[in-house]
Amino acid sequence: MRAEAEKVRPVTALLATRNVYGDVLVDLGERYESNVVLNADLSGSTKTEAFHKKFPLRFFNMGIAEADMIGTAAGLATVGKIPFASTFAIFAVGKPWEQIRQSVANPNLNVKIVATHAGITVGEDGASHQCVEDIGLMRMLPNMTVIVPADGIETEKALRALVLQCGPAYVRLSRMDFPVLFDAGYEFAVGRGTVMKAGDDVTIFATGYMVYQALKAAGQLEGERIAARVINISTIKPIDQELIVQAAGETGAVVTAEEHSVIGGLGSAVAEVLSEHRPTPMRRIGVQDRPGTSGRPAELLEHCRLNPSHIISAVKDVLRQK
């Protein structure tokens, strides 16, 4: 096992994507006078507090009122501001989904919704706080760009790219630390997937924290002479259709991995592409169709079958169908 593990890209640092968000916001605030930030009483947890301290007049805490936060952000966008609105994922997109649809997505307003605490790795807070529906909810909205960074570096690059792109966007961040996968020279582009590891037997498309899990799985599979290609799909919408179709064609089997419901997220998005353009045997790793439960993040990853061992099982299963 030890030898196989070494084949995974060495992880030398951990970085919480939400911490990166807090730092990047301050820098963007210095660069762009029109940058404003809104929060719904979670500025400490979403790390937007630093922006508040630096630019008090451009920071609006809306209290525990997410619908109002989204509407206010929309109004600020109509007069040329670039609002970043943040709270926990379930409250950022679940509560005000219809406000996002009506006031932001349909009119194509330049509002960036950056949610933290997505997925099951919120942990102990349990079902009420574990958001595994947000990718699906946001992906359905017209004009909406949906990004799930795989690490802190990609978080920073994505935020810098989004501020230059006019239009609504949703960025999904997490509570816990992510291993750093990219080096500082990584070039992020909205809509472009990244091959993280080469391989021709099967493709694992992963997003967010699951990119790291997929790399670990792929490392272990090497020991079993299964060459898995690992592709980071950080932009869920617009999705990198070309890369997905090409990888499916070259490897002939596909597994998707996400810290999100198996309904509506990355797995669904990849299935939509492949079913129309390159039908390919496929398995989806994700949270099954049931509410969450309390536990430590590591325990929950095992409980929800999101660990490398589960990805490996899915790979072996899909290879039998190839």
Next chain:
Amino acid sequence: MISSEECAALKDKARQIRIDILGMLNRAGSGHTGGSLSAADILTALYCSKMKHNPSNPRWEDRDRFVLSKGHGAPVLYATLAQCGYFDREELKSLRKLGGMLQGHPDMNSTPGVEVSTGSLGQGLSIANGMALGLKLDRKTARVYVLLGDGEVQEGQIWEAAMSAAHYKIDNLCALLDHNGLQIDGPVREIMNIEPIADKWRAFGWHVLEADGHSIESLLDALDTAEKIKGKPSIIICATVKGKGVSFFENRLKYHGISPSDDELERALKEL
């Protein structure tokens, strides 16, 4: 105070707007008659007198903004914009038609002069707050006006936004409540009572004014007063009559969401 000649001219504009509302709704075959007619004088007072705006440059940075939070009143907004010259009155014929610029509910990307897309109730006040806050950040003197329906204020988001406007002392904002007393299922007080509505806004930290929503003079008086209030947002509770201007539409629940037939249009135009 405006002169009696100016007032007469404004009343004539309101009359023309009502005629256009009925014509466009009749042609469209569907749409909201009652709540469009109840707001005709309010929009006339705003667009034809109070607001600084430029129909030949709809995106003029320093313009006052208007948000029709009760988006189903789209016909009154369209008729008013046409009256001001944002687009040709001929366009009114395209209301609710495929490919037309006048969507069933306001769409900021389809119609010149429409500031915000609305139609799903309860959202316009938050948006107006955001606009007003942004204008303040830019040190603009422009003001933001937002029209709410009385049924609409049953939405929780309205009260979230009411809190925010007072909290952030948004005094470049003036809300107007089209208090016509009827919503689609019946009288507001029977469906979900909102009274005492003035006390509620006062308790939320707003400066509350009351006006006769069908008197241009009364509306302009209140709008002028609101502009002088500093440190808090203002709301004008406008006493209105649903279907105002056509006797057989007035206070008739049925005409909340249906358009006039050919026969009704003919009779209505005689009254106007």
